[in-house]
Amino acid sequence: MRVLTRILLVVLVSVALAPALVAQEKGRIDTAIASDSRETMAERASFPPTQAKIYVFAMVADAPAGTPVKAVWIAEKCEGVNPNTKFAESTTKFPGGATWIPYSYSKPNPQWAPGSYRVELYLASELAATVKFTVTK
Numbered sequence: 073m074r075v076l077t078r079i080l081l082v083v084l085v086s087v088a089l090a091p092a093l094v095a096q097e098k099g100r101i102d103t104a105i106a107s108d109s110r111e112t113m114a115e116r117a118s119f120p121p122t123q124a125k126i127y128v129f130a131m132v133a134d135a136p137a138g139t140p141v142k143a144v145w146i147a148e149k150c151e152g153v154n155p156n157t158k159f160a161e162s163t164t165k166f167p168g169g170a171t172w173i174p175y176s177y178s179k180p181n182p183q184w185a186p187g188s189y190r191v192e193l194y195l196a197s198e199l200a201a202t203v204k205f206t207v208t209k
Contacts, residue, residue, distance in 0.1 A: 099135020099166070104128065104193055104201040110174060118206045121183040128175045128191045128203050135195060137168035142194040143175040150187030150207070166195075 105115040107127045119126055132141055145160040147153045160177050175191070184207040193201040 097134075097136070098198070099139055099195055100133055101130050101141075101193055101195060101201040102133055102170075103131040104191075104203045106191070106203050106205040110176070113172075116205065118208050119184065121186055121207050121209065123179060123184060123207070125176050125178045126184075126205070128193075130173045130175075130193050130201060131170065132166050132173055132195065133170040135166045135168075137166060139166040139196055140164070140194075141166050141173050144192040144194070145177055146190050146192065147185065148188040148190055148204075150185040150189070153185050153187070 105113065105128070106117070106119075107113050107129060108116055108119060108123060108125075110127055113127075113129055128143060130141060130143075132139075135141075140163050142161065142163040144158055147155075147157045147159055149155055150157075159180075162175060164173050164175075166173070186207050186209045188204065188206050190205075191203045192199055193203070
């Protein structure tokens with residue numbers, strides 16, 4: 073009877089921990105921010121239309137080395153642009169451990185369209201985080 077109880081306990085604990093172990097295998101994005109500086113990584117929620125470059129940083133952890141991390145830049149609702157227009161995409165291979173992955177996009181010509189933007193961050197093929205920012209007039 074004790075052996076059966078122990079086996080049942082092991083099975084129940086395994087079933088309870090399985091989702092956490094699967095999530096750890098896939099990894100996660102702990103933090104994602106927009107910034108105007110690669111050096112300071114100071115978080116910003118809005119930028120002027122003349123901003124030379126906008127950076128997005130994603131803190132990726134516990135993903136297997138080589139996992140693709142993709143950033144998709146989208147103009148949600150901007151002047152002179154169709155809603156939810158995807159305008160850039162880039163993918164980086166995760167090196168392992170816990171690492172900041174930087175992405176950036178340079179100012180379009182002549183300037184950023186005022187409005188709201190988002191950058192969707194995918195870990196492997198799953199949406200893991202979204203960074204939103206605005207460009208003000």
